[in-house]
Amino acid sequence: MSTIYDFTVKDADGKDVSLDKYRGKVLLIVNVASQCGFTNSNYTQMKELLDKYHDRGFEVAAFPCNQFGGQEPACEIDIKNFVNEKFNFEPDLFAKINVNGANADPLYQFLKKEQGGTLIDAIKWNFTKFLVDRQGKVVKRFAPTTEPRSIIKDIEALL
Template identity: 75%
Template sequence: MLASARRFVSSSFAAMSSVYGITVKDAQGKDTNLEKYKGKVLIIVNVASQCGLTNSNYTQLKELLDQYKDQGLEVAAFPCNQFGGQEPSCEIDIASFVADKFKFEPDLFQKIDVNGDNASPLYKYLKKEKGGTLIDAIKWNFTKFLVDRNGNVVKRFGPTTEPKDMKKDIEAALAAPAKL
């Protein structure tokens, strides 16, 4: 039975042509289809509040969103506690922390796993679309995926890539027309 379930998951991802076919839970536990981002450029990022990369990433993601939101940029943040237990809080506390400390309110979703058997279907899809260096697994907090206006994963950025260093790729994605 497990082998057939794996084949189903693999075949369903193989048939999927964009992130728009994926439903996730928002921070309040409500189902949210990523189709809500249709026509937008999206940064999907696994976040943590107690990581050494937290300050620079949240600060720069806010700056990017402030600069490009009117052109169609959105940020979807997925809390993850798989790396050093650096996101132990609940979604309500995470949202308050980010809003209070960084004056930033990205679209915050339910805490997820990004690796392993319990990895979110979204992250399984992202890793299939844009594998990593040496291995496809997410290596740490603040791995970022850039998704174009058509829901295609166009680039993966490692945790130590600062969001400000994504500007050229974001601008290119924003300049490209949607083919919806």
């Protein structure tokens, strides 16, 4: 596997989705949680970025994960409704996954291999972000504390 286009994942409705759908686009992949302290700022700012850059080829792929403090306990339908109702935001929302451990989703195994973390490669918390270029290569990794607005220059450089 050399790009994200080699992966197929399940969407929030349980349907298979090839990440090849993002071919030629700049993509932000994020592990999300509804009850995290970073939830409001991240969803609000990711919506701003998507609204501003979507027409230029920018997308957001959100992967719910309940591995950090049990902060994403809901099912995908409830998560989708929460994000839409609270933030008026409809990112591409995928099925709940594990991002660490023996049962980590293959996409996240790949992302961590391509852009390792500080000290360890494991995802440390909700809202770790990976920026993918138009060729499907993972070019940057951002910590959960990195606000989406702060990566605008990185996104613009790829658009």
